[in-house]
Amino acid sequence: MATQQGLMSSTVAPLKLGSFSRSKSSLSARGGTLVRLLSPAHPRVHALRAGSRGVAAGRWAAAPAGAGATTGTAAPAEMEWPPVPQEQVDAMRSLNGWVAENMLPLLTPVESAWQPYDYLPRSASAAAEAEAFTEGLAELRAAAACLPDDVLVCLVGNMVTEEALPTYQSMGNRVEGIGDDTGSSSLPWARWIRGWTAEENRHGDLLNRYLYLTGRVDMRQVEITTHHLLRNGMEMLAPKSPYHSLIYGAFQERATFISHGHTARLAMQHGDRTLAKICGVIAADERRHEAGYTKVSARLFDVDPDGMVRALAHVMRGKVTMPGQLMSDGRAPAEGGDDTLFARFSAVAQRAGVYTASDYGDLVEHFVRRWRVAELGGLSGEGRRAQEYVCGLAPKIRRMEELAQRRAARGEPGLARFSWIFDRTVVVS
Numbered sequence: 001m002a003t004q005q006g007l008m009s010s011t012v013a014p015l016k017l018g019s020f021s022r023s024k025s026s027l028s029a030r031g032g033t034l035v036r037l038l039s040p041a042h043p044r045v046h047a048l049r050a051g052s053r054g055v056a057a058g059r060w061a062a063a064p065a066g067a068g069a070t071t072g073t074a075a076p077a078e079m080e081w082p083p084v085p086q087e088q089v090d091a092m093r094s095l096n097g098w099v100a101e102n103m104l105p106l107l108t109p110v111e112s113a114w115q116p117y118d119y120l121p122r123s124a125s126a127a128a129e130a131e132a133f134t135e136g137l138a139e140l141r142a143a144a145a146c147l148p149d150d151v152l153v154c155l156v157g158n159m160v161t162e163e164a165l166p167t168y169q170s171m172g173n174r175v176e177g178i179g180d181d182t183g184s185s186s187l188p189w190a191r192w193i194r195g196w197t198a199e200e201n202r203h204g205d206l207l208n209r210y211l212y213l214t215g216r217v218d219m220r221q222v223e224i225t226t227h228h229l230l231r232n233g234m235e236m237l238a239p240k241s242p243y244h245s246l247i248y249g250a251f252q253e254r255a256t257f258i259s260h261g262h263t264a265r266l267a268m269q270h271g272d273r274t275l276a277k278i279c280g281v282i283a284a285d286e287r288r289h290e291a292g293y294t295k296v297s298a299r300l301f302d303v304d305p306d307g308m309v310r311a312l313a314h315v316m317r318g319k320v321t322m323p324g325q326l327m328s329d330g331r332a333p334a335e336g337g338d339d340t341l342f343a344r345f346s347a348v349a350q351r352a353g354v355y356t357a358s359d360y361g362d363l364v365e366h367f368v369r370r371w372r373v374a375e376l377g378g379l380s381g382e383g384r385r386a387q388e389y390v391c392g393l394a395p396k397i398r399r400m401e402e403l404a405q406r407r408a409a410r411g412e413p414g415l416a417r418f419s420w421i422f423d424r425t426v427v428v429s
């Protein structure tokens with residue numbers, strides 16, 4: 001979700017108060033790899049500049065920028081995606097028993113799961129509780145009053161991304177071999193998707209209610225943003241491919257875990273213990289989800305190493321849309337340039353340390369090691385090339401980051417305006 005701070009900082013156009021202004025060169029620097037998988041909130045992954053434009057070119061004509069993003073009336077032709085190889089579909093179906101034994105236990109039983117109500121002032125109407133609610137609300141507001149604008153922007157961006165959960169559930173059900181064909185299927189893959197959705201649903205609920213109670217953000221503008229994002233959807237690199245989707249899921253869950261975890265740390269630093277707890281419990285959920293997608297991907301690397309390493313390279317190279325990429329508040333555009341709402345939000349997250357290019361480098365390194373990509377044998381020529389590319393990626397990201405940081409030290413800061421915080425501006429570089 002975030003973009004690499006240095007890259008952005010180094011190329012910001014002359015400071016323009018109240019806008020988010022970037023030169024063309026910043027776009028090309030931000031493109032490709034770094035910006036791509038940086039979105040924290042999923043669930044988290046992102047398509048950047050080139051991503052949203054490039055992919056859209058052959059696909060669903062990008063809706064007009066800004067407020068028009070969800071009002072387009074044209075019905076452009078859809079791109080024909082290549083069919084998923086039958087052996088991949090069979091591999092997924094063959095894992096149903098494994099999913100039941102190894103993934104479903106990662107979901108928390110409803111009886112012991114936390115609920116948003118556990119972390120917010122109790123609103124029950126009994127007289128005794130009414131007083132407690134008033135006191136709890138006053139405490140919540142007093143702590144939230146200390147939060148700086150950049151933390152609020154990060155929270156809103158993460159919340160909006162979580163709130164677009166219907167998009168992600170429908171995405172899961174589109175994937176060949178794991179989708180919930182009936183809506184109530186008893187197959188383990190389908191139960192995982194529904195159980196995962198039920199856990200994720202609490203994240204947006206909790207962040208939304210917290211933000212509403214603080215009185216610190218313009219909730220109507222926030223709600224408009226969620227509305228636009230759900231209407232705009234998200235772009236996927238290979239929407240029906242199980243290999244791509246599970247790898248993507250692993251990256252996104254880990255990115256989200258990192259992002260919410262960093263936000264919890266910031267909240268604690270600013271004295272908001274309630275928010276720190278909220279972000280902490282959400283991060284813990286993301287960690288369990290990451291474990292599920294990571295484990296099943298590891299299993300698939302055993303079953304079909306060549307197919308998986310090629311899919312991994314494709315995900316790394318591809319122009320993948322982050323879940324919140326197409327957000328719009330009706331003012332800042334969802335698409336159409338480098339000054340999108342998502343780009344602004346990403347820049348703030350980068351600068352605040354909520355999700356950074358360095359985190360992304362760590363992410364790539366983690367998964368390459370976890371899936372033992374360097375040790376894979378018996379690969380095809382294409383598989384070996386994919387292996388070489390993926391194994392050399394983290395050092396490249398780090399080199400780019402160092403370069404960008406040096407440039408950033410010489411650059412001018414930029415400002416981005418957010419309707420979410422009543423049109424105040426935030427420094428982005």
Ligand SMILES: [Fe+2]
Nearest residue numbers: 043162200203
């Ligand atoms: Fe989540």
Ligand SMILES: [Fe+2]
Nearest residue numbers: 253285286289
């Ligand atoms: Fe998650």
